[in-house]
Structure formats: structure tokens, C-alpha cells
Amino acid sequence: MEGKPLRPGVGALNTDTDEPPDPVVEVADFASIYQSHYRSVLGLVYTLSGSRVVAEELTRDAFVKARRRWDSVAGHPNREAWVKGVAINRARSWLRRNLIEAKAKTRMTRERPRMAEIPESADQMWAAVRGLR
Numbered sequence: 001m002e003g004k005p006l007r008p009g010v011g012a013l014n015t016d017t018d019e020p021p022d023p024v025v026e027v028a029d030f031a032s033i034y035q036s037h038y039r040s041v042l043g044l045v046y047t048l049s050g051s052r053v054v055a056e057e058l059t060r061d062a063f064v065k066a067r068r069r070w071d072s073v074a075g076h077p078n079r080e081a082w083v084k085g086v087a088i089n090r091a092r093s094w095l096r097r098n099l100i101e102a103k104a105k106t107r108m109t110r111e112r113p114r115m116a117e118i119p120e121s122a123d124q125m126w127a128a129v130r131g132l133r
Contacts (some may be wrong), residue, residue, distance in 0.1 A: 029067070041059050044093050049095070058091055059087055061090050
């Protein structure tokens with residue numbers, strides 16, 4: 001199968017004309033995926049993180065990664081699943097980092113045992129102990 005791309009998609013050469021892909025089509029294709037799936041990806045990440053701000057950031061990161069790798073993502077059979085997979089991985093990393101940070105904060109703020117204060121009446125007891133010799 002000479003001339004056929006390994007992955008069909010926007011980033012591959014047009015096998016009929018051997019012309020490079022049209023960048024306008026690439027951007028329009030990505031924009032379509034972004035508009036179609038942004039809210040569902042955001043909802044998924046919000047469910048995992050519990051924070052709207054974090055969900056927006058992680059969703060943005062997932063779409064940025066998709067855009068940077070659009071040559072391979074464009075040929076993926078389920079682009080939404082690809083973006084959601086990236087978003088889930090980002091959310092898991094964020095959760096893992098927060099868990100480690102929370103454990104470290106707990107260790108650092110834990111009160112250290114204090115030495116018991118010796119009451120003044122203990123002087124009499126120690127004098128008595130010394131007198132036992």
C-alpha cells in the first residue's frame with residue numbers, strides 16, 4: 001500500500017495529490033472538536049477534582065496537548081476519548097500531588113511531644129530518693 005499514510009487523518013499527505021494538509025482545515029477540525037466536547041471534558045474533570053478552577057485548567061491542558069499532537073489525534077477513531085484520557089491522567093496527577101502535599105503538611109504541623117514539666121513538689125521526692133542510699 002504505497003503512498004497510504006499509517007494513520008489516516010488531517011496530518012497525512014493527500015494520497016491523490018501528494019499535497020501537504022491544509023492548515024485551515026486542521027484548525028477548523030480542531031475547533032470543531034473543542035466546541036463539541038469542551039463541556040463534557042470539563043464536567044468529567046470537575047467530577048474528579050471537585051474544583052471548577054482546577055477543572056478548567058486541566059481541561060485546557062488536555063486540549064492544548066491535543067492541538068500540539070493533532071497530526072496523530074486527528075486520525076484517532078475517537079478523539080473525544082483521547083482528550084478525556086489525557087484530562088483524566090492530568091486529574092489523577094493533580095490528585096496524587098495534592099495527596100502527597102497534604103500528607104507532608106500533616107507531618108510538618110504535627111505537634112512534637114513536649115517534655116513533661118516537673119512540679120516543684122518533685123524536689124522533695126528526689127531528695128527522698130537520694131536519701132535512700
